[in-house]
Amino acid sequence: MLDTASSAAAARQHPPLRRPGPRILVRAAVIAALLLFVLLALPQLLSLYYIDTMTQVAVYCVVALGLGVLVGRVGLVSLGQAAVLAIGAWVAARLLFATTQPYPLVLLEAGLVTMAAGTLIGLPALRLRGLYLALITLMLAGAITVVLATTNFPNGGHGFLGYNGAAVHIPAIRRPSIAASDPAYFRYSVVVAALMFLLVFAHIRTRPGRAWAAIRQSEPAALAAGINTTLYKLWAFALASFVTGVAGGVLAGAVHYLYSIDFPAQDSITLLAVVLMGGAYSLWGAIVAALLLELLPALLNNWGVSADWLTILFGLGVLQVLTTAPAGLADQVPKDLARLGRLLRRLPAGRRERPAPPGQGPAQEPAGGPR
């Protein structure tokens, strides 16, 4: 754009950035307040059992976030994220046993290695979409589960696999020196989770997010618009795998001992179920998904109810979401609350007013509810 006319036209089309409006500031303040509450107040209020549970919630928040990016933002259903989490946990455990690197570095490395592995899993995404992609990720995840059952998780042994089958005393996976106790590790995991959310948020708000939206809408159209769909689809897999790998690292430190039986094949399916129920399109949905996946079983366990009821609930939830509420709870609950609010506001007014005569204007419309 060398001449002034076209650059003036361009400037008119792209107005200068305005200061963020009041709604965004309010939202940011709410999130900050919530984060502070969780970091400072929550560990004081909960028992050790629930602090452990909430650490798991923090881990799975990030995993659900990764899957949400794939499913909600790009439209690629991956049935293999639980296997990716296992890879992340494996790498972190191996590094933690073999080296004395600081914890953040280990997390970063676990994320990067998982990113490489996840991108490899995503390579079929270049040629497949929709149903075939979902099935091939299911297949690959199944293959990884079989491999893990044989190689097991590192437990302080030597060699590449770091697994000592004959060990009598298995060392625990270490935690960062600043966060050795359970409440402190909970805070640590919340901070890591918040950083991952920030990373994904930054992606969504900039070019990758727009490219993903275009690809989800219609891949041929995105290609025609000049978007490098190959790059952005791989980028989505890379991002999802990176955050899941970091979550795996946090999980390794949280549980201290990793066993391949803790990563069964159906976890990938349950993960997809809760992400769909929580809402794949919104970041809050990831938090709802993690609460469903980790907090509910802990509550049921405490009350002596079998966790199988939850599996049944998630199955029914998937069916319900797909048939009636495609955007999940995170989208549906505010809408339902808004509808409830409108109903409540209309009730007393309805009793007082008589129906307005045709000549007058429409009755007062209540403002839209919280979104």
Add this chain to the structure above:
Amino acid sequence: MPSWQDFQPFIVSGLALGGVYALSGVGTVVLYQATGVLYLAFGAVGAMGALIAWSLTNAGAPDWVAWLVCVAFGGVVTLGYGMLFGPPLARRGPLVKAVATLGLTLVLFGVMDLLWTANGGQSRAITLPTDNGGFMVGQVQVTWTQVIGLGAGVALVVVTGAFLRYTKLGTAMRAMANDREITATLGVPVRRVEAAAWLGCGVIAGVAGLLLADLVALDATTLTFLVISSLAAALIARLRSVTLTFVAAIAIGLVHDLVTPIQSLSNYRDMTPFVLAAVALLVLSRHRVISLSPEEG
């Protein structure tokens, strides 16, 4: 490297297993062609039917009643699901329909774990009377159950092929696979044809569940996810060809069992269906075509 003698029994068991995979695979493919739904709950339905049959046998009911209930259970649950969740999802793509069947899988899985917990340490088994009889082929013992497994697979492929080509209902199913809307305007009772497809697939799921419970193991998790092997066969056939599904299923069953005597690979033999399907899919889609085909979104 093990000798030919060591491989022989695994050829027989591999063929039998492959036959049952073919049974499941063909059932899945026909249902997919007729309704557009990839029935991922196939294994779970069969597993639960087998567990019900086991409970009935344990409670003293005669064997044939238990088997009948297993097959009927498969048919009823599948038909129920198809009639309940088929219409609301009829307009959505195959991916959504397949994920919905995952919901059914989870429900069945939860119910199975609730009613037949695996924690007791008690291992269950189903034995069919055909396990005891058999004959010798060379130096290998072949049981009648294995013959049934392979035979049922072959029979189903032949019968399904003939059914789809020569009967009115079969032609209607092929028409619906082509285009549901146009078929409806031609006066074909699409809902009834769909119901027939669902019921048929469910019955096959029950039979496959019973056979797999006998040939492999009576365990909810194993049986539910064994469907992935038959799914691999169906995928290799691109969810289109019944014959190719059969061939692929036999191949998967054979490779899976033949790897058993090879020490270094034996632990990884459960990866067979995954690896084969992944390789096949990647090879088959090596020409990158951005199409608007239904399977590809």
